[in-house]
Amino acid sequence: MSGQGFRPVYHPAGHDAALRGAVQDLRTGRWLAMAELLADTTGWPLWTQRTQVLAAVAAGSDVVRAWREEQPHSAAATVMHARVAVERAVRAHRERHTRTPELWQAAWEACDYAARVAPADPVPWVCLLALAALDGQQRLDQHRERPPGPMLPPGPWGLLAEADKRDPHNREAYHRMLQFLYVRRPGRNSGTLAEAVNFVQWAAGSAPPGSPLHVLPLYARVERYRREQGQDRALDLHWVAEDAARDADRALRAWFDHTAPEVASLLDLNHLAHALWGALRFADAGQVFRALGPYYTPQPWAYRTRDPGDHALAEEVFARARQRCLAATPGGR
DSSP states (O other), X not given: OOSTTOOOBOOTTTTOHHHHHHHHXXXXXXXXXXXXXXXXOOSHHHHXXXXXXXXXXXXXXXXXHHHHHHXXXXXXXHHHHHHHHHHHHHXXXXXXXXXXXHHHHHHHHHHHHHHHXXXXXXXXXXXXXXXXXXXXXXXXXXXXXXXXSTTOOSBOHHHHHHXXXXXXXXXXXXXXXXXXHHHOOSTTOOOOHHHHHHHHHHHHHTOOTTOGGGGHHHHHHHXXXXXXXXXXXXXXXXXXXXXXXXXXXXXXXXXXXXXXXXXXXXXXXXXXXHHHHHTTOHHHHHHHHHHHTTBOOSTTGGGGSSOTTOHHHHHHHHHHHHHHHHHTSTTOO
């Protein structure tokens, strides 16, 4: 698996074999495996992760609508309807589609209904946080609430608090908040990296051992690198700086060492492997690459290439980094 012929695999379900099966069924227009999988899913972190992946696949079809028609009283189907509606609105916004306002309104109504049907579920609130990023100008009152700490800007803190109340330190909720801060632009200002850095340090600082929020600072570092330092460098001073190495070490010790790799986010594992590799901590990175197995995600590796849109180049960087780091781990290759 670590030889010259290794080719990384990208699959949104990663190590989650049951989710892979449901995704495959979704792609053929069938919803029963999705319904059975969600009925068997326990714990809000796994529920949030699985519904996010399923919605990204289902958004291009009417399969969730068919499920709701067949099982109109299913709370899971209602939540998935909200998920799909939000995914469609976010995609339309990204593509600057003329139907964005209409899809945004429909998504908001779907989230509001899901929150009433499933009051203990954090996902409707996570979805509302995702929609907040469509309001970069912060026109809505709920998107410019007073922050809970110093050095943080106004934003949809009430929505984050509702998600946090139902699933403390929910990974996706905090990532959605980070995405909002990237696009926040009241007046003529744009969301600053300083605000994002303050947020991720605040979030990680209050997270318990094993929480994926300890990885959040690595995402802000990648965004800083993408914006300010170009996209065509290999290992450079940005990644070996003392504060960058400290962020990578905290994610390793406070998150990875307490986490079962099979339930960890592939994106989190890739960001940690990338940060440790960049910090020249090859043996530590090798542990993370072993946990990844054959799986990878194009980000953040794409930002180390001359063309971030070319996933083949991202694969090459990932494979080279993986080979170098596995060679440094006990037992070598």
